[in-house]
Amino acid sequence: MSVTDRILSALTTVIRMNDKVEEMAGLMKEQQRRLDDLNGRVIRLETVLEIALHRPGGGSPRLSGQ
Template sequence: MAITDKMWDALSTVIKMNDRVEGLASTVKRQQEKIENLTERVIRLETALEIALSNPSRIRSGVPRLKHEE
């Protein structure tokens, strides 16, 4: 019986580990989607900043302008 019990314990451990791995995989997928969304937002902000810095006529007079450094 000892061998059967050990095998049953090992099998149940593998099943539990599989459930945990599947849970982690879904968590990683959600985090990746959040990262991609944030990356897209940063790209849009960078684009808006570049446009604003390249069009000085759009900036109101009296408002200090950011220096564009390369």
């Protein structure tokens, strides 16, 4: 194998790896978006729970009886 063939092979490998890295970066951004969305949903659920538990009357009888 000549030096030129080795260089071309190395460049091809680098280009393929770059494509995979870019694809993984896109997937990571999508996962981060999903995590942020879930975090917001959990915060809203916690807020609703806090409001329900601090209402006059103490919230649900099942929750206060435990």
